Amino acid sequence: MKIIDAKVIVTCPGRNFVTIKITTDQGLYGIGDATLNGRELAVASYLQDHLIPCLIGRDASRIEDIWQFFYRGAYWRRGPVGMTAIAAIDVALWDIKAKAANMPLYQLLGGRSRDGVMVYGHANGRDIAETVSEVGRYIDMGYKAIRAQTGVPGLASTYGVSGDKMYYEPADGNLPTENLWSTSKYLNSVPKLFETLRETYGFDHQLLHDTHHRLTPIEAAQLGKSLEPYKLFWLEDAVPAELQEGFRLFRQHTTTPIAVGEVFSSIHDCQQLISEQLIDYIRTTIVHGGGITHLRRIAHLAELYHVRTGFHGATDLSPVTMGAALHFDTWVPNFGIQEYMRHTPETDAVFPHDYHFDNGYLKIGETPGHGVDIDEAKAAKYPYQRAYLPVNRLEDGTMFNW
Ligand SMILES: O=C(O)C(=O)C[C@H](O)[C@H](O)CO
């Protein structure tokens, strides 16, 4: 089964998405997501100018060999641009293999391990009262797990709080928006949020929180400790994880479960975090982590150390990634949870898919492949628009982590 065509489709139905479509001489095609928020055209060029010329004429069924060819063959390994491009090709090839077998993708991975995939939604508000009422709205929609983010008194804006409550999109400017950050103001406000949430709704729902890489290990330890009475499902990205051993200090001081990894691109970014049991959930997802072929290795390593999956699923991960991730989640033995930020109706129309939300779970259909397609005519109506993620400065003007 020869690859005869591969093209990159860039579309912006409200936000940018990069998609690869690979076609074979047997008339089958597969779709893969290549979206890297705020850096979309770098991946599009890497695919178009460097990978696709080597792809044409190859046997589409040799997924592992093609993965190794692009990973080892580049000489320059890892990194988000390269690994996102490899992931897009990998997912498109798994889509083709499953279609050729006339099976939904989860069957090729090893079959069903669960009926539905528990997801968490995003509740946020400008202050604690608004966030508490938003969490109530998610409970009413049937969610079993909810991430709660709230505005910080004294800061004009912060990560995770948006005007549009249903479709949060942080890449909001054609040049980066500048935000201000104060760790002490943040640390003073977060425990109050979770105290109020537990007082209001009790302990029947899972609650999560994302610190978005803003604390040092000892600050994260303080936060984790102060949140222990509220029994979070996880505290996410409390510390930037370039220094994996930095998590030892954080880990030793708190029993709040720890999640990290949405910005990782390979197993080497989390090997120590996993093998030293410094985390509980690994967030690396298919599109930024080298595709299904590579993420399987991460999941298997994690299983040995009681670490479960909790894939990134913000809106910048297209429905193609969501479809592929849901097949993976339906199979993977050490599944934890899946993030689910809803796409807009415009995005859903460009990417028709067969997964659906059902009372706190996402459920996949039985369509052969990963069950997500692209409507090229609709995609063509939405040309690329440059958009950046915000940046963050401390109150004295120092550049900080966003
Ligand atoms: O969904 C999350 O947990 C995020 O942290 C969202 C990220 O800011 C977003 O995906 C960046 O593109």
Ligand SMILES: [Mg+2]
């Ligand atoms: Mg996050």
